[in-house]
Amino acid sequence: MRKLALNDEIMLKIDKAARYIGGEVNSVMKDKNKVDLRFCMAFPDVYEIGMSNLGMAILYDSFNKREDVWCERLFSPWTDLDQLMREQHIPLFALESQDPVKDFDMLGITLGYEMCYTNVLQLLDLSGIPLKAEERGMDFPIVIGGGACAYNPEPLAPFFDLFYIGEGEISYNALFDAYIGNKKAGGSKADFLKKAAQVPGIYVPSFYDVTYKEDGTIASFIPNTPEAPEKVEKQLIVDMEKDYNALEAPVVPFIKATQDRVTLEIQRGCIRGCRFCQAGMIYRPTRERDVEDLKEAARIMLKNTGHEEISLSSLSSSDYSQLKELVTFLIDEFRAKAVNISLPSLRIDAFALDVMSKVQDVKKSSLTFAPEAGSQRLRDVINKGLTEEDILHGAGEAFEGGWNRVKLYFMLGLPTETEEDMKGIAHLAEKIAERYYEIPKDRRNGKVQINVSTSFFVPKPFTPFQWAPMYREEEFIEKAKIVKNEIRSQLNQKSIRYNWHEPDVTVLEGFLARGDRRSADVILKAYEKGALYDAWSENFHYEIWKEAFAETGMDIEFYTLRERNTDEILPWDFIDAGVTKEFLIREWKQAKAETVTPNCRQRCSGCGARKYEGGVCFEGKN
Template sequence: MHQLDKILSRVQKPSRYAGGEWNAVKKDWDQVDIKMAFAFPDVYEVGMSHLGLQILYHVVNSRKDALMERVFAPWTDMEKELRQERLLLFSLESQRPLVDFDIIGFTLQYEMSFSNIINMIDLAGLPIRAADRDVTMPLIIAGGPCAFNPEPIADFIDLFVIGEGEEVILELIDTVKDLKQQGLDRPKMLLEIVKKVPGIYVPSLYTVSYNEDGTVKEVLPKQKGVPQKIGKRVIRDFENVPFPTNPIVPSMGVVHDRVMVEVLRGCTRGCRFCQAGVLYRPVREKKPETLARQVEEMINSTGHDEISLTSLSTADYTGVAPLVRNLLDIYGERGVNVSLPSLRLDAFSIDLAKEVQKVRKSGLTFAPEAGTQRLRDVINKNVTEQNLVDAVTSAFQNGWSSVKLYFMIGLPTETYEDLDGIADMAKKVVQIGYQSGVPRGRLKVTVSTSSFVPKSHTAFQWEPQDSLEQLKEKQKYLKEKLRDKRISYNWHDPGTSFLEAVFAKGDRRLGMVLEDAWARGARFDGWSEHFKFRLWLEAFEEQGLDPKWYAYRPIDYGEVLPWDHIEAGVSKKFLIREHKKAMGSLPTMDCRSGQCPGCGLCPTMEMKPDILGGAEIAPIPGEV
């Protein structure tokens, strides 16, 4: 691979492409039947921080008859070199071109990585549209949260995996191995996979028709044996699901450079803007002894000096305090830190934070999400201003001097009074800091706002997004209100949020826009230095589609949504009920309280939340 060595010496960060890291698995290529590449549509540093990659890498490489290697989106300097030298995109482990693999699997974490997916398919030397690829080429599959509205990239992907991947990936490999031996052509192969493996969506097996007003009329299977609706896959035995205790140790600094253990999956909170809270239901917790064993094995096999207890809401884990204390007792003396990625205000115990900070002190981040109680009730964020006051008072009194507050702007029903609430809250936190004795020069309060993006399968999927002008106006207003040297204010680019909303709510026609924008040079759209908003607007204009129609239009309950054939297990009836409650500022109970909110998931999936020593959740009579 002399040519490759030559180009690696010319790029900014060669270790992104070199491979050979500690715990990476390199198998004898000729000894396995199925070769799979895990494709992460962002740079190495972002992809190597993704726990899902490590899990599936472990699951597939544990098989004798299969291998999984990795590939990440090449940064612009590397892309230029590959194109100039006419080299095909290759995997890290064996540095083989992607065309040599049987399956290329993309993870869909974020709508703004869609242009990178097309670019990687093209750099692999493959036709970007699924219809132009034949049986001699790798099967291109995709999964992850954005697969729950797969339509905008349906033209480029052979099949989507809906839901959790640990079991379905093995069934898929078995089926592909079997079908490969039968020598079936691509369409027959895809049909057989759908018949044999539940939770698989093959876009080419469905017809989408539209009404005259541009809305979706229906999505129908083209033939018998193809399911009308695709239900998500869920791991039932979370306690014993395969987990990588010898993860790959990155060869360069990455976003999350630490050991990650998944303490629970799912979330019972029911925040109405949150898609992950719906997609990963029901909640399942691992036993503390399982976690302790996994942590020990991971520390021994990696040498990391930080343990991150990951989940959507780690502070909700039933035994979180004793677990943290136990881990610190064992590893604290070795200089190993424990971190909790997310602290909820109501679940916040300063004692827990003090425990976590024993080894290394870091700042604290809280997410009230909205500036007034009324708006927090709209979004079902069951925290109060008093929770925040108590938490920051406790934090400042215990030696913290910097606090980050995270909010969303543009939420449904938001008024300027709610924005005033954000500014008032930030100023109140500053005052509490002074009253708690934080020295004037050291006190720092950071306020971050992101723009609300309506997502599929949530109670807000029918809601419009605020216009770009409104979002910019609100950011400007807050900037004025937060003019204070002790407060720093950060905000997200509203242009990115606008496009994210378009693709989050979009249909199959957006594939034309995506291809057009990519051809004009769209890459790394989630990175502010590469995001070219004008180029996207030109692509929409060229394809005769109006992005505002997708992002700004309120949708009726009766309208067919582009993703209605993809089922997350939570009933539409429940989401409509939640939307109506939101408009009346009525909160819904967390199902950990023992009262079932009637989302419909347990009867549909025939399973229950698996909470350690948890109370039985009483169903609401007559509600599913």
């Protein structure tokens, strides 16, 4: 039996000790002496969150298919264990072998959201790995970053040896071969990094020099080593039938993960082109999986995990061309076996209402709309192709069908936003309530309940809004108050609930999302001062970050409030994410002109992703 890294006394003191035991169904055990490379795959958040991450599950499975590689998992210890490990000098360990992370060849960290950055430092720190890459020799693991936030890796650059840009299925094999080859040849870390820099999609930050202008913007960003390419190209699967690593037996957690179910990835990318959405840009082109492959995958994963629920994963699932066939299949095949079908948020139409009524209790479920902006004008600016008519029509049909709960999601602080746009949020909610009360009383299902949520807009790299300014916290709060007051002044105010996100986290996220190498000092300082689990509101302490800015002399507003010129060198310009800068500039101008751009199936907008020669760009043109 495996011996745990933590003793019983610690295990009995901490919350949810089963987070740290490994050994779950479908977890992979190998003989560490029979592999050439030990990979520790980390998600810098607590177990229940990390185990719900599909990307990590896919790569864990894919890496372990190699006989010469053993990939294990690692998650952030919760704050209770964090404290005990520091007090008792216990090194952080991977779940499967329970061996110290420090013994591994590679430590890969998934960067899913900016607010996990202090947890990245916690992983290194508790592992006994020096935080700065330059302080680490070959006797420490090679630290690799990947995931959505790797599209602007610069704020984390000093802490990582390399970053992987794009979908992990493609280049890791070449990277592993380079590492194993170098190890067997007795090469140094520098030798390996030079080889790694030549693997497509790999960015080695130490091979690039950045200089700054007097105004603080970037003057130059150039390779200092012949092996380092000027542009790092994102990696992606082009052929989703041939090259997709379909999961068959994902790990089944003992404790309830946030997503305690089979997740079926139906497509990558999105045809819509919402101008605020980073995922919609960096995952282009849209690539669908074959519906027959998906049916088979659903069967085999349910069998191998024993999960009682299955959900579909993708951006804008309603755009998956075989959705009807797939959902009908899932319902027909699995409902009888008491498997829950968890639907993604669908565009509300007759089909959606039909399947929703089959898999959910209408009385308890709610409709979800994400208009994102309150007025048609602003929806045109952000290229969100959802009209008021669509919403009222969809809601009306649902109300006739017995639904009486609606959730509405909006963003405040979008570019060009006016007071009228903010009030438009309240007006739209009011119109939905009015639509409900058009139904005769005897056919209504009690009162209508409309939940309005607003978050504050954060400009992200590789979107047409990457040049846009953000607002100060107090301005954000002012915007939320305008919405609140307008809702309260309306006839149906009692049917409408309003809540908004905290603005301080948003501002910090904005800083980290568009930060540069100099931002790393703030992250390090905040971590040293105790910032951890910033993504968890109960653990987020803005005052720590404010002190970190003050002590490092960094000006957050340089990063958040400033509208960038389109000729400015942005920290992430060295990455080729598929969408060209010309396209993004064009879209930024179209946004300001309040002009919509059609989706990929209506007309190609020449974003640049066509060069990959696959997906929606070539649909029906084989």
